[in-house]
Every structure is written in structure tokens, then in C-alpha cells.
Amino acid sequence: MMKKIIILGTSSSMPTKNRNHPGIFIKFNKKGILLDCGENIQRQLRIMKISPTKIDYILITHWHGDHVLGLPGIFQSLSSMNYNKKLNIIIPKENIENLKRIIEDFMIPINFDINIIEAREGLIVDEEDFQIYGIRTKHSITSYSYYIIEKNYIKLDKNLLNKYNIKDKELIKKLKEGKEIEIDGKKISYKDVGYIKKGIKITYITDTIFFDKLIDFAKG
């Protein structure tokens, strides 16, 4: 389930006093996604009380400074924190070597797994509660835009749960998984106490001239 969308920066190539280089953090129940990583993004995260360790995915649109200058700082911090997860980085194929080089050149003692995923058109990532899609855009260098779509999920109504006297966490978990439960000899499904909530779609398109395919990509 998507919890929050936090705008960390909306500036263009030059940060201003009030606007940071680009960055958006999307918080899911279990995973966190960072869209672009301009200079100073780790401090913007701190200001919003988000630990960098909450990041599971970094989606890089293209290798211009305002979208990537924050990467070495994030890597450096994660290396000195208790980050015992896998950091997934989606990036255009052309820039994988650049990414490896900044880690080398800044001599960052990376002590966690980095999973580099080539950006491509269509489905890129299929997670438990969301998917990530990409589209090639039209900029002065290779660039991609992305959308993240939350999967539909079962939402339970607290009043209805009370009505049927369903308090047991295990039973609630089963209902959320779409399984039928039995209470006081009566069979109850999620349909009796809730409904299917449609997932939210977030499209992030930046640094491109307009072309028709973007309309379909952003639809919904």
C-alpha cells in the first residue's frame, strides 16, 4: 500500500534558495522509491525525517548532474549506516559505467548489495505491491521516464469488522489476503467487510520534449 509521496526537490539545473535539485520519495508499506537524486537529496530526506536506509529503489531518468549529483552522498551514508538490504538502481544502460566509476572515484567503501537494472520500455519491476514501468524520452542525452503503479488491494471497513466482531489479527490478515474466514459458525469473505481498492498510479516525466506516446504513458 502506498503511504506517502514526498517532494524533495523541484528545481531545474540550478538549485535555488527555496528549491532543491530534483528528487521525489515514494513510501510504500515495505519499500521506498527515490525518483532521481539531485545534489543534497540526502539532507532533504533528513529534513523530512526519512532515513536514507528507507530507500530500496533509485530510479535515474538520465545522467545530468541535477538528477544524479546526490548519488555519491547517499552511497557514502548508506555505507556507514546499518543498511543491510539490496539497493536497486534503475538507470539507462549507457550510464552504468558512470555509476560504477563514481563509486570507484569517490572511494566509497560500499558494504551492501547494489542491483543495477537497465532502464527499458515497458515493465521493469514487479514487486509485491507495485510495478515500475519505463518509457524512452527525448532529451539531449539518453533519458527515460517512469511510472509506478500500486497493485489493487483489499481494504477492510473498521465498522463492519466491529459489526461481525472480527478482532483477531490472524483473521484480519486472512481477509486481506482474500481468504474466507469463519466466525460464530458464519462464513465471511472480504466482500462482506470491505472492497477492492484500485491502486494509485504516479507518472514522473521530466526533461523531454513532448511526444504523443507520453499521453498514454501518463494516462490514469
Ligand SMILES: [Zn+2]
Ligand atoms: Zn537533463
